[in-house]
Amino acid sequence: MQASDFHLVVMWLVLLQAAASCQSPANISSMLAPQADRVMALGEWEERWQEERTGFHQPHVHKMLENNIDKVLAGRTGVRFFFPLCGKAVDMKWLADMGHSVVGVEISEKAIKQFFEENNLTYSEEPAPAIPGAKVYKSSEKNISLYQCDLYNFSSSIEGQFGAIWDRGSLVAINPRDREKYTALIISLMAKDCRYLLDTLLYNPELYKGPPFFVPDEQVHSLFGNSCDIELVHSVDALTDRQRGWGLDYLTENVHLITLKSS
Numbered sequence: 001m002q003a004s005d006f007h008l009v010v011m012w013l014v015l016l017q018a019a020a021s022c023q024s025p026a027n028i029s030s031m032l033a034p035q036a037d038r039v040m041a042l043g044e045w046e047e048r049w050q051e052e053r054t055g056f057h058q059p060h061v062h063k064m065l066e067n068n069i070d071k072v073l074a075g076r077t078g079v080r081f082f083f084p085l086c087g088k089a090v091d092m093k094w095l096a097d098m099g100h101s102v103v104g105v106e107i108s109e110k111a112i113k114q115f116f117e118e119n120n121l122t123y124s125e126e127p128a129p130a131i132p133g134a135k136v137y138k139s140s141e142k143n144i145s146l147y148q149c150d151l152y153n154f155s156s157s158i159e160g161q162f163g164a165i166w167d168r169g170s171l172v173a174i175n176p177r178d179r180e181k182y183t184a185l186i187i188s189l190m191a192k193d194c195r196y197l198l199d200t201l202l203y204n205p206e207l208y209k210g211p212p213f214f215v216p217d218e219q220v221h222s223l224f225g226n227s228c229d230i231e232l233v234h235s236v237d238a239l240t241d242r243q244r245g246w247g248l249d250y251l252t253e254n255v256h257l258i259t260l261k262s263s
């Protein structure tokens with residue numbers, strides 16, 4: 001080997017080591033440290049709904065879902081969608097109008113009722129016997145069922161597994177210390193052909209306490225990478241006056257397409 005080749009190999013090894021160290025557990029923990037202990041109680045979410053502090057709600061179909069719907073559907077029709085922490089996202093009606101079915105989970109009864117009322121859908125309300133204290137609200141016209149319960153009381157024994165998941169305002173909204181538990185639940189809800197679209201936010205967590213919380217790509221990989229293939233399908237500058245008002249100086253919205261590894 002010539003000296004120049006040797007130098008190239010050394011440089012390559014240094015770069016590989018640097019890349020690996022960027023994703024080491026210690027490095028991820030230090031990135032997450034400013035928000036690691038932040039806890040939002042379920043009651044605080046309910047208060048937000050009661051006080052109409054729901055700036056996260058969008059009155060239109062989410063652009064990232066719209067832009068990536070072909071990748072999620074992959075030619076399939078009649079797909080069963082799961083919406084963790086669904087709020088009153090109008091995306092649920094949009095998908096149901098296209099012939100897909102939707103199951104959502106949301107703690108706030110007010111949010112669920114507003115979803116049906118604002119979308120002019122009549123609905124039934126009944127106890128969900130498999131989940132103590134929970135109710136399920138079902139649209140009479142569309143294939144939409146919304147469970148009013150804590151997400152962590154939901155499981156595949158209730159509604160089986162899903163062909164697609166739209167995760168916007170969900171992984172970024174749960175308490176940071178619950179991310180491993182959340183990941184295990186989501187993976188257990190994925191059917192073999194499930195295509196899971198995950199929306200995350202990158203910003204300086206020293207500047208804002210959340211929610212939404214900062215979820216770096218490195219953590220998406222450490223959470224899902226063992227069981228899933230992960231593709232970054234979209235990355236956009238999402239900074240608006242709303243987030244400038246939180247004190248942020250940059251905000252990147254990343255969308256990942258996550259599928260179960262075949263073996």
Ligand SMILES: C[S@@+](CC[C@H](N)C(=O)[O-])C[C@H]1O[C@@H](n2cnc3c(N)ncnc32)[C@H](O)[C@@H]1O
Nearest residue numbers: 045056057085086087106107150151168169173
């Ligand atoms: C940031 S909002 C996002 C709502 C929706 N995904 C959207 O994009 O508009 C998070 C929602 O999750 C609900 N929530 C928070 N923690 C929950 C939990 N553990 N189980 C069920 N719902 C929860 C809140 O009431 C709130 O409506």
